[in-house]
Amino acid sequence: MVILPELVLIAGALALFLVSLGKNQSEQKIKSVAILFGLGTFAATLLAFHEQATLFYGAYAVDQYSQLFKVMIGAGLAIFLLFSQNLKAIDCKVRPEYYMFLLLSVLGLMMLVSSIELMAIFISLELSSFALYLLVPMRDDRTGVRVQMEAGMKYILFGVMGTGFMLYGMSLMFGLTGTTYLQGIFDFLGADNLQPVAVVALVMILTGFLYKLAVFPMHFWVPDIYQGASNETTGFIATIPKFGAVALLIRFLSLPTGHSAFLIDLLAVLALASMFYGNLSALVQKDIKRMLGFSGIAHAGFIVLGLLSLDTEGYSLAIYYIAGYVLMNLACFLVISNVSQHGENLSIEDFNGLYKRQPVLAFVFAVGLFGLAGIPPFVGFMGKFMILTSALRADHLVVVCLAAINTAIAIYYYLSVVKAVYTGDPGERSLVTVHPLIQATGVVLVMAICLMGALPAKFVDFAGAVVQHLP
Template sequence: MVILPELVLLIGALALFCVSLGKNVSEQAAKNVAIVFGLGTFAGTLLAFNEQGTLFYGALAVDQYSQLFKLMISGALAVFLIFSQSLKAIDQKVKPEYYMFLMLSVLGLMLLVSSVELMAIFISLELSSFALYLLVPMRDDATGVRVQMEAGMKYILFGVMGTGFMLYGMSLLFGLTGSTYLANVVEFYAEGNLQPTAMIALVLVLAGFLYKLAVFPMHFWVPDIYQGASNETTGFIATIPKLGAVALLIRFLSLSGEHSTFLVNLMAALALASMFYGNLSALVQKDIKRMLGFSGIAHAGFIMLGLLSLDSQGYGLAIYYIAGYVVMNLACFLVISNVSQKGENLCIEDFNGLYKRQPVLAFVLAIGLFGLAGIPPFVGFMGKFMILTSALSGDHLVVVCLAAINTAIAIYYYLSVVKAAYTGEPGEQPDVTVHPIIQVTGAVLVMAICIMGALPAKFVAFAGTVVQSIQ
């Protein structure tokens, strides 16, 4: 039972592999298999939520912390599979393979959040990453887009660079501690061994995780990959892998103790750089996916602010924030994927008059963007407010003031999309027809955004408690 979700994903990937072997593969069959196993993974995670144990000689630890992240990952996967059923911009011949690699990527993330040994972390991260690299160039060029191959090459090259930094840092950690288990690394740092080599090792390892989270300066891949990948693939990249990155980042930061001035200053600097770079770059974007890509860099900065306290409360805030961010982004990409008629990239003006063409999608988009902008009473506002309050209580007044300025900057470009949807004229834009299940999924996401914003204390308290179970 302890690895029930992983087993369901693995069986699902094998089933999709068998489906892909047929000559005249039914697109509907591959779609149905993916949805069944995606929902099965979520159900399996719920059943195994209270399970605990260790596997593979202690390399994987199943605890409340890892189970919480698995629940969020599997839930986001289920929502993603429901609203991305058509895969408009993916070549029909490779759709079974697309779903297969999607399952393998999520399997890697599931293993990643349970990994407490350096080699297990490396293998899990690479399983997730390489499966994801293959999804980007699967975009069909029938939509007129020709940059997916370039985007795929950039993704893998930058990914290999981030992996190289991380692997070198892990080799230093092994040389310093004589072990690859995180428990021994914890003991090493707890004893006050903060010589330059130890800090360099920690920074290099963190660089690999910051790449997945798209924190400055490991952000260079974001805009081109978001633009070059299909709308559905971008929606996946922008959400689910970031859950794994935050889970791993918190595990590593918990090693340093509560009084590491070096790490606090480093994270504060990276957070501010990410926020200013992301928000200022997003201001001038016309492509909606590039805009969301740059805004994602800015939101990564806010997540880093939540980690400045280096305690369970700050980690709980970071978990709450990333959970809300994933839900809000899923809402936005649900709309993008369904407004796009043939899977083409959308510009902001393509949303003109959306409230007349499809009022439900316009409402879902507005709520998602209001949340990302930090407008009350949605989860984005409560997340930013609580993180800024926590940073202020930690005597980071300058950081809080600069972060507040960034919140104001972000409101402009988010609301410009809402303005186009509700005050623009449709012109020759076609009407948008969506399946009722898409509308229901959008309504569920809107409810989640509102409920998480209305009851933040319960979510944060639960996440803070779960963090204390880290082994």
Template structure:
């Protein structure tokens, strides 16, 4: 029972908000406190169930150290999102209970996903998480006259269905080749087949579906429009929490022997390079902060691929360390976005002008998170990239290391441009400039005036900064721990 506590908490939380949605919307304070309480309880129970092991539902659901690690990370990221998005400024007031319900269902799907070791269970869990997210995007408030959330929602579900079709077709291949949907039975069956091309085709198609969740090239094309069209709270969730589930799923499937390790390594290397260059070069010309972070996410997904292409426990451990650090850094960025955005509007880079005077703590949080994303020492972003590049070089991929280093240099420009806006630009000048722009670009206007920060959000932001620094100070221990956990499923 303890092993399933996080899932049970989220299930009952979703049911509670479903019942609430049938009646008049509750007081915003009551709804906010309820969501924070459920998220906090989910995180606490995930930590409590950390050492549990169990096999449930005829072996389709496995609670082990690997899955519990990701449940702790997912529940932590969810808690932070709920805290900095507690006011739901970008969501229509009458449907906030429904919004919270779908958010809980998406997290529940991710919790189920990381413990699923059977193809049908994986598919159902992935779709539960995905379809709840598809519904969150168009729920954005349109009081600013923006309707981009509708276009974003349509694109998100159409592209998602396409990726799901590829993944499901690959799963059907695996079932047809092995006669089983259980990963524990598929592994020895694939090993006995040697190097049959059908196995490779099946694995590549399945990986394509997983690449969509992680926003890896060439399954990245949905990212900028969905990031821009969704509310700030929703984008903060999409940019962080589902990526943890995607990495967990990728690691489980990369441990499957295919008979083509060299091809898979080359495939992941090519995908990594394309993701890094496309994401970084596209981010250079963006003015919307969320679009910049969207393209940045594509680039960072390429770095995660560098860990996976080693096809070994150490590389998988590095991938876990990297994605955990990336999630913490991104959460800090979106915390600032949600606080600076007064009414849930999108922010342009000019909207950050004068932030160091309006709210110094937010400026510090933004600067630390952006420095970390850029890979500046001694923060987690630098240590994660350094360890990944070192490991990749030891595997003999010198060209990949050089290309990744070039991309790190490119990324510094657009990250530091946001820091520059926050610390050197004048807020009044930014407002005048925004008034001269067209309506789309002026959506992020309104940079002037003091910003109020409640104690809980302030404490959360400071905690994220401390976590960024601590993770950067203890990379070897964290990577070794993650590698040992991965060993348990190989």
């Protein structure tokens, strides 16, 4: 029961592997198996939520903190599988493998949020990442996009570079402290042992974590991979892996050390750089996925801003923000995946008059974009407001002012898409036909975005209570 979600994911990956061995593969069968195990994973996270244990010689911690993230990862996976079941840009012949690698990536994320030892973190991170590297080039050439192979190569090369930095930092840290366990490392660093080599090791280890979150300057893979991957694959990369990155950062930063001032300065610089680079780059984008990619870099800056205080309040707000961000991004990619008729990339102009062609998707898209822009009463507004308030209480006035400017910049390009949806001329663009289940999934996402925006205190308080159990 302790590792029930992980076992369900392993079983799902094995089942899809067996399906892939068959000669006459039924598209409906493949889809049904994937959705079944996606929903089963979410159910397993709920059943195992109150379980607690330390496994594998203390390298794997199943606690309330890790279980909260597993529930969010499981929910994200279930929602993703429900709205991306058509996989328009993925050839039917490789769909079993596609879903198998998808589940293996989620398995890596589940393991990542429970890992409290450097080697366990490395193995989990690589399992999650390498499965994603294989999903990007699976895009079908018939969509008219020819850059998926280039995107896949860039993704793996940049990922290996980030991993190399992280591994070198881990080796330095082990040589300095004599342990690979996070608690032992920070016990050593907390005893006024912060040597220059320890600073270098910390920065290099953080590089691997920040790459997953797409924080500046580890952001450079985002626009090309978002554009080259299929719409569904991009939707996954842009959302669920962020949970693992945030969980790892909080666990890493929550351990008491003597280097808080250094970390705060570093995080402040990274947060502002991410926000300005992401928002200013998003302003000039015409491709919707590239725009969301650059905006994701900016949102990563807001998440890092929530961590500046290095306390329970900041960590709980970061959890709240990433949960809301994933919901809003899933809503946007639900629309993108289903408006794209043959899996092709879409420009902002392709959404002209969407409210006339498919009013439900237009409404879901508008809510997702309003939330990402930080407009009330959606979760994006409350997340940004509370993070800025928390940073202000921690005496980061300059950072807060610059972050507020970035919020204003972001409103422009998000609302330009909403303008196209509701005031643009559809021209000869055809009506969009969507399965009722996908429409229902969109409505559920809208309700969740509104509910989290209306009742933020309940989620933040719960997240705060969970974070307090961290060592």
